[in-house]
Amino acid sequence: MKPDNLTTPPDVMSLLNDIEMRQHGEGRSMIVLHGLQSTMDVWNNVIQRLEGWRVVMLNMPGRGQSKRWNKSDGPIENFYSVERYTDTLFALIQRIGEPVTLAGWSMGAIVALRYAQKYGLDAVDQLILLSGVAKVDGNCSSFRGRTVSEVVIEAQNRSEAAGMFNVADPIAVAHTWFSLQHLDFRGTLSSIDKPTVVIHGTNDAECPASQGKFMAERIPSAVWVPLEQIDHFVLKLAPEEIVMAIQNNRCSH
Numbered sequence: 001m002k003p004d005n006l007t008t009p010p011d012v013m014s015l016l017n018d019i020e021m022r023q024h025g026e027g028r029s030m031i032v033l034h035g036l037q038s039t040m041d042v043w044n045n046v047i048q049r050l051e052g053w054r055v056v057m058l059n060m061p062g063r064g065q066s067k068r069w070n071k072s073d074g075p076i077e078n079f080y081s082v083e084r085y086t087d088t089l090f091a092l093i094q095r096i097g098e099p100v101t102l103a104g105w106s107m108g109a110i111v112a113l114r115y116a117q118k119y120g121l122d123a124v125d126q127l128i129l130l131s132g133v134a135k136v137d138g139n140c141s142s143f144r145g146r147t148v149s150e151v152v153i154e155a156q157n158r159s160e161a162a163g164m165f166n167v168a169d170p171i172a173v174a175h176t177w178f179s180l181q182h183l184d185f186r187g188t189l190s191s192i193d194k195p196t197v198v199i200h201g202t203n204d205a206e207c208p209a210s211q212g213k214f215m216a217e218r219i220p221s222a223v224w225v226p227l228e229q230i231d232h233f234v235l236k237l238a239p240e241e242i243v244m245a246i247q248n249n250r251c252s253h
Contacts, residue, residue: 015088016095018067020059027052030101031092033108035131036142036176037155037168039063042105045239050246053101058092060085062172069171080175082107082183086114093123103128103246105235106207107176110136113185116192126251127196130242131204131232133211134185134218140207148174189218195251196222199242201230223249 022040030053032043040057041064047055059066062080069079078084089111093100102124104112109132116127133139145151151174159167168176196219200212209226216224225245227238234242 012087013091013094015084016091018061019088019092020063020065021092022057024048024055024057025050025053027054028101029054029056029096029098030103031056031058031089031096033089033102033104033111034059034063035106035108036180037159037173038106039166039168041166042235046235046242049239049243056092056096056100058088060088060172062169062176064166068169076171077175077179080172081179082111082114082176083179085111085176086118089115090119099123099125101126101128101251103130104132105130106132106232107180109133110180110183110185113188114183117185117188121192121194124194127192127194128199128246129196129212129215130199131201131207131212131234132198132215133207134189134215136180136183139211140180142206143174143177145174148178151177186218189215190220192219192221194221195249197225197245197249198222199225199227199234199245201227201232201234201238203229204232206232 024047032047032055034040034042040059043057061067069076073079100123102112109129112127112129113134143151143154145154152170155170155173198212198216200209202209213224216222227234227241230238
């Protein structure tokens with residue numbers, strides 16, 4: 001697919017200076033992207049079972065040991081945004097310097113789709129989209145607040161109720177959530193020309209499985225993998241099934 005005509009930031013490679021990264025295993029390169037409120041550790045149950053891959057994990061700003069916003073960084077809504085995360089991903093792929101498999105869960109799937117839309121897929125040999133949607137507004141119900149402060153409170157309550165401790169800063173969650181709302185990849189899907197695996201829990205109440213199936217039906221080379229009776233948190237609840245889907249649909253160079 002052809003990239004859009006948006007300008008790449010001139011200092012895009014410097015974005016990697018703000019990011020905590022980790023590698024696991026040896027083999028073909030795979031980048032895994034976490035969700036909105038999670039960190040790279042959300043992928044641990046899956047990557048520990050993968051063989052034949054060099055998996056690169058990263059924490060986007062506001063998560064783990066990655067940078068937090070300060071006033072010198074400019075507007076906070078730009079710092080914690082899908083656009084910045086997409087540019088960070090571009091920089092990482094440039095640094096790796098070889099075709100990568102790109103896997104994203106939840107928000108990570110949206111970042112992967114925005115990367116495809118903005119930069120094209122010449123440097124990607126395969127997409128793996130888990131629990132994602134092509135359009136957030138109207139299709140994803142993770143948060144209901146109408147202001148940043150309301151979503152901050154929701155994010156705090158959500159993590160406490162679930163006993164989640166290694167999570168994104170609530171302020172990063174809130175600003176990122178609002179940066180998602182205008183994105184719409186429905187017109188991009190038919191242009192994705194790389195092998196794609198779409199994985200989705202059939203009981204997903206946050207991002208309904210119908211949205212995953214919608215993407216799989218419109219991406220020309222997509223394989224649809226529904227995970228029966230699994231909710232949004234597929235990486236935690238079905239790691240073996242995800243590994244099987246990745247290995248069974250591994251593309252050849």
